[in-house]
Amino acid sequence: MAKKRINSFIGRIINGNSAEVLSTMESNCVDLVVTSPPYDDLRNYTKDSAWSFDSFKKIAKQLYRVMKDGGVVVWVVGDSVIKGNKSLTSFKQALYFQQVGFNMFDVMIYEKAGTSPPHKKRYFNAYEYMFVLSKGLPKTIHLIEDKPNKWANHSTFGNVTRREQDGSLTPKGKKVIKPFGVRTNIWRYNNGKGFATKDKIAYEHPAIFPEKLVEDHVISWSNEGDVVLDPFCGSGTVAKIATALKRQWIGIEISKEYCEIAKKRLGLECTEQ
Numbered sequence: 447m448a449k450k451r452i453n454s455f456i457g458r459i460i461n462g463n464s465a466e467v468l469s470t471m472e473s474n475c476v477d478l479v480v481t482s483p484p485y486d487d488l489r490n491y492t493k494d495s496a497w498s499f500d501s502f503k504k505i506a507k508q509l510y511r512v513m514k515d516g517g518v519v520v521w522v523v524g525d526s527v528i529k530g531n532k533s534l535t536s537f538k539q540a541l542y543f544q545q546v547g548f549n550m551f552d553v554m555i556y557e558k559a560g561t562s563p564p565h566k567k568r569y570f571n572a573y574e575y576m577f578v579l580s581k582g583l584p585k586t587i588h589l590i591e592d593k594p595n596k597w598a599n600h601s602t603f604g605n606v607t608r609r610e611q612d613g614s615l616t617p618k619g620k621k622v623i624k625p626f627g628v629r630t631n632i633w634r635y636n637n638g639k640g641f642a643t644k645d646k647i648a649y650e651h652p653a654i655f656p657e658k659l660v661e662d663h664v665i666s667w668s669n670e671g672d673v674v675l676d677p678f679c680g681s682g683t684v685a686k687i688a689t690a691l692k693r694q695w696i697g698i699e700i701s702k703e704y705c706e707i708a709k710k711r712l713g714l715e716c717t718e719q
């Protein structure tokens with residue numbers, strides 16, 4: 447089947463199944479994916495959304511094909527607990543991504559400031575995984591430096607040195623410690639109603655992720671003008687943040703109802719595939 451040029455997808459919320467929509471897209475054209483798929487069958491999104499490991503596999507293969515070399519996929523996912531047993535679907539997906547060719551660049555943690563409801567026999571769950579997958583090694587990395595340094599504005603105690611190839615040390619003098627250093631790979635966000643976004647309409651979708659989480663990933667793994675895709679775009683969080691950060695974007699969503707929510711949130715027309 448002849449593939450369509452990326453330009454015909456840009457700036458659209460496309461109502462369809464991602465496996466099918468992606469199969470019509472040319473190869474090597476997407477810089478970044480930030481997305482959160484359905485988690486097992488934790489939520490019955492709509493009758494349109496039959497989610498299975500087979501659906502995941504089709505989408506994973508298509509994602510690998512449409513990503514540019516060095517492109518990054520951020521896959522935000524949690525597990526359900528069935529009769530006291532964690533599903534570990536997240537791990538199975540991670541391993542399958544490697545099987546189709548992705549590099550697992552990092553396994554990051556999204557720590558939620560608001561935990562799930564208390565359980566009598568289990569510690570409160572307060573995290574999800576953020577798998578950072580890349581096609582080869584990431585071509586764009588802008589690490590966020592916002593971790594306050596304890597010794598900010600102090601000089602290093604001794605001289606800083608550089609080890610040369612022959613093993614000798616070259617003195618580089620003392621250095622003043624910067625106010626902020628690179629953050630760790632555990633990111634904490636306020637989630638839930640009123641925190642994830644200020645857009646009231648977005649809460650008509652039951653499982654949105656925080657705008658700030660998306661913003662931090664878009665900054666970390668892309669440049670202005672890059673193409674950012676969300677194949678499970680729900681209420682359109684990724685499209686909103688990509689626009690604000692001057693990236694091009696594509697959203698795909700299987701539910702017409704959620705397409706309408708995203709369309710209203712972004713002020714767009716919903717297009718049938």
Ligand SMILES: C[S@@+](CC[C@H](N)C(=O)[O-])C[C@H]1O[C@@H](n2cnc3c(N)ncnc32)[C@H](O)[C@@H]1O
Binds near residue numbers: 482483677679680683
């Ligand atoms: C966890 S939600 C994503 C929410 C989104 N991150 C936001 O902030 O609004 C997952 C979405 O994937 C959609 N979905 C499920 N299966 C799909 C498929 N095969 N293709 C496209 N969308 C799908 C669901 O309808 C749901 O809206």
